Amino acid sequence: MSFIEQANKTYLENFPKESYYGRCIFLSWYCEKGTCKFCFRSTIHHKVKHAQNAKRSMASILVEAILAKKLGWNIEFLTGGYGIYPFDELLKIIQNINQILKNKVWINLGSFTEEELKQLKPYVEGICASIETVDEKLHDELCPDKPIEPYSDMLKLADKLGFKKSITIVIGLGEKQKDFELLKDFIKEHKLDRITFYALKPVSGTIFENKQGPETEYYADWIAKTRIAFPKIEIIAGTTARRYKEAGILLKAGANAITKFPATKLFGTKQAETIEHEAKKAERPLNGTLTELPNIDWNKEVDSLDLNTELKEQIKEKLKQYIKTMEKNINRIE
Numbered sequence: 001m002s003f004i005e006q007a008n009k010t011y012l013e014n015f016p017k018e019s020y021y022g023r024c025i026f027l028s029w030y031c032e033k034g035t036c037k038f039c040f041r042s043t044i045h046h047k048v049k050h051a052q053n054a055k056r057s058m059a060s061i062l063v064e065a066i067l068a069k070k071l072g073w074n075i076e077f078l079t080g081g082y083g084i085y086p087f088d089e090l091l092k093i094i095q096n097i098n099q100i101l102k103n104k105v106w107i108n109l110g111s112f113t114e115e116e117l118k119q120l121k122p123y124v125e126g127i128c129a130s131i132e133t134v135d136e137k138l139h140d141e142l143c144p145d146k147p148i149e150p151y152s153d154m155l156k157l158a159d160k161l162g163f164k165k166s167i168t169i170v171i172g173l174g175e176k177q178k179d180f181e182l183l184k185d186f187i188k189e190h191k192l193d194r195i196t197f198y199a200l201k202p203v204s205g206t207i208f209e210n211k212q213g214p215e216t217e218y219y220a221d222w223i224a225k226t227r228i229a230f231p232k233i234e235i236i237a238g239t240t241a242r243r244y245k246e247a248g249i250l251l252k253a254g255a256n257a258i259t260k261f262p263a264t265k266l267f268g269t270k271q272a273e274t275i276e277h278e279a280k281k282a283e284r285p286l287n288g289t290l291t292e293l294p295n296i297d298w299n300k301e302v303d304s305l306d307l308n309t310e311l312k313e314q315i316k317e318k319l320k321q322y323i324k325t326m327e328k329n330i331n332r333i334e
């Protein structure tokens, strides 16, 4: 049995065959750290375009939650906004999203104090730490202002307070195969419930601009190894507007879900269709849809929310813009 087949078997012994799309909601495009050497937020171009105080409007954030709910996507986590939103504002956003989803959410918003975590507890299911790579030397080189230790401490605190815990890992940063042992130790030490993998996307203006992202086989191998070593952990695998054809193999390698694909921008496109098709081919069909808009009275949907009238009107306006773009894509393939 090949490694991928073994991972697939392990997956199917522990989870239903359906997969899902995990939507990550960005709260702002700016990051206070902005120094991780692979990240698009570290480039001069990005910093100029997205000023330090740039925040996304509440309406535009909530539109994403409404779409996710109606299209059958899970919210992977809320992210971005490191150092941009005061804690009270963050809490309000999270409460509003809870109100829409009728569910707690996961967050990936930097490190929090014990007091803050306690305030988040009624609204937050899990805490994600963007670790990126567990090789400490490589980590310190690539993320000079984001040491592992505060995240590691936060995950331990989160465990004590009863949150679920996860990390993000980027494959292709220069890690070695043998680093898998370090990853295993990290998962065990922090009793992780979930892990999100991304394949490095070389960004122009960073030290990786002339490099290639990892081959799909190598990327899938990390996922498969993790699935075999941790049969019950939830694994989410990022794929992009360029790598989307690999969705099936990532699911076969034991991922529960696909993320990172820009599903609203590319809703109903050939790429979105291919992801659904690949998932079916891998016998891991996607719950929800990346291609078909349900026949919904969106305004009525917004009116039913317990939010103030002004915010509801702003949401309706934004939602209309999103739906228009999505319909345009669908009409383009028909």
Ligand code: SF4
Pocket (backbone or CB within 6 Å): 031, 032, 033, 034, 035, 036, 039, 040, 041, 042, 082, 130, 143, 146
């Ligand atoms: S902390 Fe995250 S968002 Fe900020 S620069 Fe580093 S990787 Fe990018």
